[in-house]
Amino acid sequence: MTTEPKVLLFQHFEKYIKLSDTLKAALDERASFVSFKKGEMVHDAEKVCTKSYFIQKGLFRAYFIKDGKEISEYFPAENEWSNSPKSFITRQKDVYYIDAIEPTEAFCLQVNDLVYLFENFPEMERYARLSMGTVFGHLMERITSLRFTSAKEKYAHFLQTYHDIHHRIPLGMVASYLGITQETLSRIRGER
Amino acid sequence: MTTEPKVLLFQHFEKYIKLSDTLKAALDERASFVSFKKGEMVHDAEKVCTKSYFIQKGLFRAYFIKDGKEISEYFPAENEWSNSPKSFITRQKDVYYIDAIEPTEAFCLQVNDLVYLFENFPEMERYARLSMGTVFGHLMERITSLRFTSAKEKYAHFLQTYHDIHHRIPLGMVASYLGITQETLSRIRGER
DNA sequence: ATAACTTTTTGATTTACATCAAAAGCATTT
DNA sequence: AAATGCTTTTGATGTAAATCAAAAAGTTAT
Numbered sequence: 001m002t003t004e005p006k007v008l009l010f011q012h013f014e015k016y017i018k019l020s021d022t023l024k025a026a027l028d029e030r031a032s033f034v035s036f037k038k039g040e041m042v043h044d045a046e047k048v049c050t051k052s053y054f055i056q057k058g059l060f061r062a063y064f065i066k067d068g069k070e071i072s073e074y075f076p077a078e079n080e081w082s083n084s085p086k087s088f089i090t091r092q093k094d095v096y097y098i099d100a101i102e103p104t105e106a107f108c109l110q111v112n113d114l115v116y117l118f119e120n121f122p123e124m125e126r127y128a129r130l131s132m133g134t135v136f137g138h139l140m141e142r143i144t145s146l147r148f149t150s151a152k153e154k155y156a157h158f159l160q161t162y163h164d165i166h167h168r169i170p171l172g173m174v175a176s177y178l179g180i181t182q183e184t185l186s187r188i189r190g191e192r
Numbered sequence: 193m194t195t196e197p198k199v200l201l202f203q204h205f206e207k208y209i210k211l212s213d214t215l216k217a218a219l220d221e222r223a224s225f226v227s228f229k230k231g232e233m234v235h236d237a238e239k240v241c242t243k244s245y246f247i248q249k250g251l252f253r254a255y256f257i258k259d260g261k262e263i264s265e266y267f268p269a270e271n272e273w274s275n276s277p278k279s280f281i282t283r284q285k286d287v288y289y290i291d292a293i294e295p296t297e298a299f300c301l302q303v304n305d306l307v308y309l310f311e312n313f314p315e316m317e318r319y320a321r322l323s324m325g326t327v328f329g330h331l332m333e334r335i336t337s338l339r340f341t342s343a344k345e346k347y348a349h350f351l352q353t354y355h356d357i358h359h360r361i362p363l364g365m366v367a368s369y370l371g372i373t374q375e376t377l378s379r380i381r382g383e384r
Numbered sequence: 385a386t387a388a389c390t391t392t393t394t395g396a397t398t399t400a401c402a403t404c405a406a407a408a409g410c411a412t413t414t
Numbered sequence: 415a416a417a418t419g420c421t422t423t424t425g426a427t428g429t430a431a432a433t434c435a436a437a438a439a440g441t442t443a444t
Contacts, residue, residue, distance in 0.1 A: 066340065073332075085332065089325050118318070125317035126310070132324045133281050139331040140265075140277065146338040147371030148258060151401070171422065179339030184401060186423055343431065363392065376431055378393055 006031060008056050009107050012079055016130040017123045026121070030113040036100035042082070043098040048091055049084035050111045058104025059168055063176070064095040072177040075101070077165050082106075102168065146179065154178045155188050198223060201246050201299050204271055208322040209315045218313070222305040228292035234274070235290040240283055241276035242303045250296025251360055255368070256287040264369040267293070269357050274298075294360065343372045344380050 006028055013019050013027070034053070036042055042060055043049050053060070053076075060082050062073045073096060076082035087094035088111060117124045138161065145157040158178060159166055166174070175185040198220055205211050205219070226245070228234055234252055235241050245252070245268075252274050254265045265288060268274035279286035280303060309316045330353070337349040350370060351358055358366070367377040 071340070086329055089329075118321075122314035122317060125314060125321055128321040129310075129317055129324065132321065132328065136324065136328070136331070137278055137281075139328070139335065143331065143335060143338065146335065148263070170420095172420095181402060182422075183403085183424085186421095187401095190423075373432060374392075375394085375433085379431095382393075 006107060008079060009054050012054065013127055017127045020121075020123070023117075023121050023123065026117060030117070031107040031109050034106050034108045036104045036106070038100060038103050040100045041097065042100055042104075043084055043096070045084070045093065045095055045097045048093055049087035049096075050091075052081055052083040052088060052109050052111075052114065053106040054081050054109070055079065056105045056107065058100060058106070059102040059165060060098050060104060061101050061169075061173060062096050062098045063173075064097065070097075070173075070176065072173045075162065075165065075169055075173075075177070077168075101170075101173075151178070151180045151184050152188050152191075154180065155185060198299060200248050200271060204246065205319060209319045212313075212315070215309075215313050215315065218309060222309070223299040223301050226298050226300045228296045228298070230292060230295050232292045233289065234292055234296075235276055235288070237276070237285065237287055237289045240285055241279035241288075242283075244273055244275040244280060244301050244303075244306065245298040246273050246301070247271065248297045248299065250292060250298070251294040251357060252290050252296060253293050253361075253365060254288050254290045255365075256289065262289075262365075262368065264365045267354065267357065267361055267365075267369070269360075293362075293365075338371065343370070343376050346370045346372065347377065347380050 009027065009031060010019055010024060019027075031054070036058070042053065043051070045064065055076055055078055057078060060076045062076065062082065062084070063070045064073060065071070082098060084094050084096040084098065086092075087096070091111070118128070141161070142157075145154055149157065155174075155178060158174060162169070171185055171189075172182050175182045178185070201219065201223060202211055202216060211219075223246070228250070234245065235243070237256065247268055247270055249270060252268045254268065254274065254276070255262045256265060257263070274290060276286050276288040276290065278284075279288070283303070310320070333353070334349075337346055341349065347366075347370060350366060354361070363377055363381075364374050367374045370377070
């Protein structure tokens, strides 16, 4: 078995902080390579989420169940972290499941590894602060998009935020992400 | 003029980190006391937001203008930070105005002060990471509330998240916060 | 107190989207 | 290639909330 080089992971960190050789080594040592088949479950809401995945190639879907239906929450893809945020932070169960929409290759970090890194590398704290700021902005935009816009505008906003990967996500999953029905989304796409 | 004791501010930090005496002193030195009259503008969207306010007593409203109407984004009150997040982080203009709904007393930190604190006190980075995690959770909940629930359920969710201060916010501002019309909100409140 | 605003409520009408139902299109399996 | 099971589209009907309009209640100024 070959050792997967973690270039994409390192590049991601370097968008926010300078990676010292020792931190690089610590990350390299702790992050393990994992792969998932299409449709495979990555995280089960029945369990506490103790792992965070950095996707190298592929696509996940985080969702929860409401009235027996799967409601998509977000679609983490290449160069993004994926976990069940609240569960991961509080070490309690939360409602989110995560599945692989496509065959996916990822690097996995355990909570404990992350705790160790935060304890020993102050620049990791900075990385977390800065990268959370980015996600923060996305969440705020999404809130705006959900509040005032028609179904058509919501879909337009989705196309914008997920423009590189929108075609990789089935229609039904997009509809539940937007909080509209499949039928409405189908009609919107049909226009023009 | 009396020196305002910053007990509430320190207590807030101590929810997340242990405050060393030197950090306490650094905070005390940099945070200035400010007060606003009812209706006074705290931040103007025409300018870059370089200040962050920690509210000791009072209530703000962050909002933006859409089609000539003021759309409320959130209502920061006692023991919370308030700024125009994206503008504050990126040092670019953003769409948010902030007004004082009530006469308000607050402590003010400049971006530069914060940068200094992050540079010199690694525990500040941790504070930022942890406190952002809290806000993060609120944002995710709000997204869920906006997506699938009826106007009535949205209002119920608002009452829950803002239960201590909901009666201090005028109806029209609540309606725009929820993305429903004043009329609809008035009818909902009228039931029972 | 009266006037002049502003905020909230009440009423009638319209509309975007949900719901229900079924057909059509695709993909995977035998 | 037929069969089975998903996904997407198309159609008919219902409904929650928006819009338009105006009255009532509450607030601030003269």
